[in-house]
Amino acid sequence: MGTPMIVLNGIQKRFDSVHVLKGVDYSVAGGSVSCLIGPSGSGKSTLLRCINGLQPADEGEVWVDGDLIGLRIEGDHLIPLSEKEVADQRRQIGMVFQRFNLFPHMTALENVMSGPLRVNRAQKAETRELARQLLDRVGLADRGDHYPNELSGGQQQRVAIARALAMKPKVMLFDEPTSALDPELVNEVLSVMRTLAAEGMTMIVVTHEMGFAREVADHVCFMDDGVIVEEGHPDAVLANPQTVRAREFLRKAANSDQQN
């Protein structure tokens, strides 16, 4: 295990009266894959969004590769960064969404190019080359000129992964990347993620795919009701959960897997 790439200290988040995250401590080693599992509403996605500041935490600190996200330390105080500064910090954190969120008015290639071109002001010719390579990597070299609505869900999600990778991020966050896909399309996305993990990308994956967690993750975290209930190596957490809540959740997940 390398040094921690992502460190979360005492993360708390409220939406109005709902206490979504109740103090989460969590760290992810560089080059490792960590899966967040747990029932819906347990705060997994919110935790992921705290990491890149899409939903800034109310309390606690998020560190990514030694940078404090969204805040500046001044003496004993933490001062929120400006929107521009937070935006700049997000360049090193790639994110893939459940509903893909490709830009519908751009082709697949333009989607992949959008980050480097608009954020880094990269050269157009170079970026086009980079985007082609990335589309090739996710197996969509021949789909560059297609608009998102001309692609299947699995293809759209792979374009979305390529788009995030185009910013050359240090970490990748996946927010239920296969939950909106038809079952037969899940594997093409998971296999791209497997390759990415094998190449040493630091990844946090919110997922319901227990098979993927078992096979690819270095670390599994079970969340429930805004806290991490249990975490550790997938063999330990998934095969031999210590807490009642984790056992219950995994039993239900296994049942629904069998039905599929």
Added chain:
Amino acid sequence: MPSPPASWASSRAEASEPVSVTTGVRPRTRRPRKKSPWRYVAIAVILFMVLSLADVALTNPNFGWPVVGQYLFSAVILHGLLLTLELTAVVMIIGSVLGVLLAIMRTSSNEFVARGAWTYVWFFRGTPLLIQVIFWFNIAALFPEIELAVPFGPTLVGFDANALVTPWTAAVLALSLNEGAYMAEIVRGGLLGVDRGQYEAAQALGMRPNKVFRIIMPQAVRTIIPPTANQLVTTFKNTALVSVIGLADLLHSAQVVYALNYQTIPLLIVAAFWYLLLTSLLSYFQALLERKYSKGYAPRSRPQAKSEPAVPKEV
């Protein structure tokens, strides 16, 4: 958990019972449904009305068609039309810029800015445009001198209001400020209509707010175009209001002519002809624009007349 399947199964069985389905016994051919006799009644009534109107228009000399023909392309009318078009263009440009600014202000996290924009829209949409036109024309009565000054401090520059606010400036001011309020609502609706995930995706790539806006705006434009085109048509027609402050627009030009020759109806027909022609052209360009901005979206189904049911009814 209750167990619904049992009741579902029974109700489905009942529902399917009365329909007898035979497969491949005898081929059934389709033919169009018989048209309702009322259809012909409706056609007859409408034809009658059209013919009556044509008869009246052609035989009643008060329509003054020769006068219409005489003035349709006359210099005074065409000048008026040109001024109306210029005014519409200027008002649309200023109004749109104002509308985008106000819409962005409405979404501002600064409550003061957001409320300011809301108040603006509330005021300019809530008072009649005609009053606004007359008001701006008479602004000199309120402020004889228009001065650029530090509040409660010294005056920097001063102008005579009567010299500054010509009918043209009053018309541009009144229509643009009003237009801005309507455009603000249209733009705001468009921005709100873009999926939340698009903002998040742009932000997650590390785009700063201005870059995020440039991802969102083209998507909002798609929903903004149809109401904006409507607004353009409305504004084009609303410019006729400036005839009350003596600006020589299309309507005022027609009025000037009929004040001299008393051919009121023919000249109103001339003006109406040009308004109608231009609004028709605008509608055509609207359709072109909408097609351009629907790039990347599934072709939207066009509203059609009800199609005939596929299964022939029992006769």
